[in-house]
Amino acid sequence: MEFTTHSLWTMIHGMGFGALYLLACSGALVELHRRYSSPLKPAIEVEDERFLRVYLTVMAVLAWLAVLTGAYIIYPWYRAVPPAGTANLAAFPQRLLLSNPTISAWHSIGMEWKEHVAWLVPISITMAAVVFHHYGRSLKTHPEVRNAVLAFVWISLVCAGIAGFFGAMLNKNAPVSGGATIHLISGGEQ
Amino acid sequence: MSAQTGSQPSVGRIIPNGPGAAAVLAAGLGSFCVAIFALLGDKSASIKSLMIFWKPTGPLSGVTTCAIAAWLLVWLVLHARWKNRNLPMGRVSAIAFVLLILAVLLTFPPIEDLF
Numbered sequence: 027m028e029f030t031t032h033s034l035w036t037m038i039h040g041m042g043f044g045a046l047y048l049l050a051c052s053g054a055l056v057e058l059h060r061r062y063s064s065p066l067k068p069a070i071e072v073e074d075e076r077f078l079r080v081y082l083t084v085m086a087v088l089a090w091l092a093v094l095t096g097a098y099i100i101y102p103w104y105r106a107v108p109p110a111g112t113a114n115l116a117a118f119p120q121r122l123l124l125s126n127p128t129i130s131a132w133h134s135i136g137m138e139w140k141e142h143v144a145w146l147v148p149i150s151i152t153m154a155a156v157v158f159h160h161y162g163r164s165l166k167t168h169p170e171v172r173n174a175v176l177a178f179v180w181i182s183l184v185c186a187g188i189a190g191f192f193g194a195m196l197n198k199n200a201p202v203s204g205g206a207t208i209h210l211i212s213g214g215e216q
Numbered sequence: 217m218s219a220q221t222g223s224q225p226s227v228g229r230i231i232p233n234g235p236g237a238a239a240v241l242a243a244g245l246g247s248f249c250v251a252i253f254a255l256l257g258d259k260s261a262s263i264k265s266l267m268i269f270w271k272p273t274g275p276l277s278g279v280t281t282c283a284i285a286a287w288l289l290v291w292l293v294l295h296a297r298w299k300n301r302n303l304p305m306g307r308v309s310a311i312a313f314v315l316l317i318l319a320v321l322l323t324f325p326p327i328e329d330l331f
Contacts, residue, residue: 097280102272135325142254142323145280146247146316149287153243157236164231171236174309178243181316 027213031205035099040193043092047147048190050085051183057081058179062165062172075162082155089148089182096144096193103202104137119200129199136192144189150182234298237308242294244312244319246287251322253279255331 029037057078061070070078108118115122123133154175158165165172257264257275267278321327 093280097273097276098270101276105272105274138325138328139323141276142250142279143320145250145283146319146323149243149246149250149284150316153239157239160235160239161231168231168233168236168305170305170309171233171240174236174240174305174312177309177313178240178316181320185320 027210028207029210030203030207032100032103032202033205034208035095036197036202039092039095039100040190040197043088043095044186044190044193047085047088047092048183048186050081050088051151051179051186054078054081054085055176055179055183058172058176070163070166072163079155079159079162082151082158086148086152086155089151089186092186092189093144093148096189097141100202101141103204104196117204119196119202122200123196132192132196132199136196140189140192140196143185146185147182147189150178150185154179154182232298232300232302233305234301234303235295237303237305238291238294238298240312241308242287242291244315245290246283247319248315248322249283249286250280251319251328253282254323255328258328259331 061067061074061078103119105120106118108115108121112118115125120133120137123137124130157171157175161168161171165175253267257267257279264275267275267282269277269281
């Protein structure tokens with residue numbers, strides 16, 4: 027059992043930061059709705075306020091780590107240009123996709139959308155975290171600010187879902203590979 | 217009797233909605249900037265080459281760096297202007313949300329290609 031450093035970074039980016047963000051985002055939406063939706067409920071306790079501040083801050087960090095590792099570590103490997111005359115494009119995912127009309131849309135639509143729409147996620151969740159830091163329990167008395175923040179968190183979930191879906195499909199059709207090989211464990215002989 | 221303990225809500229303290237409005241509108245504008253810079257880079261070869269801040273990542277490096285810079289700058293300016301004010305939040309958040317939805321749609325290549 028082994029994988030390469032490039033595929034390890036892809037896992038850290040997608041299954042680590044990206045998937046963790048998606049999980050955390052659904053949790054945050056449930057928590058924010060539960061704590062703030064009913065006007066009859068009292069404002070949240072200090073402990074819950076502190077917890078939500080930390081939770082949203084961690085989400086913002088995850089979102090930034092996901093886009094930064096994606097754009098500055100993995101994307102350069104994805105869009106690497108092969109030397110002239112290269113027949114095997116396995117190490118050049120973008121060129122591999124574009125060389126085959128049946129899968130080229132994974133790049134021309136999938137990657138082209140993913141690489142931009144993913145950046146709406148850290149913008150939205152950083153805003154949500156800062157607003158929550160500023161207002162905390164007082165958000166209860168600002169329903170319009172609260173609803174705007176919730177709407178942005180919802181859209182961030184959608185955008186992260188789009189990026190995650192296309193990331194998974196791109197990696198299925200043209201995986202980012204290369205780099206040093208990390209050997210985990212040897213399999214038994216059959 | 218009027219002193220609040222740590223577990224009591226502090227909702228009685230009136231905080232103006234200006235800082236929230238500034239953050240929300242700036243996020244909408246920042247998101248829209250991602251789409252606009254991406255669109256400009258896609259449609260103009262000269263802008264595309266200008267957007268290459270770091271060659272391995274290509275124009276994406278400039279598109280996102282410019283959008284993030286614009287977002288933070290707008291946020292800073294709006295916050296400074298609105299921090300002690302109460303604004304019509306419904307209108308501000310509606311504008312911000314429209315900008316955000318436009319950003320999602322404009323980054324979708326088949327829609328981007330219409331321009």
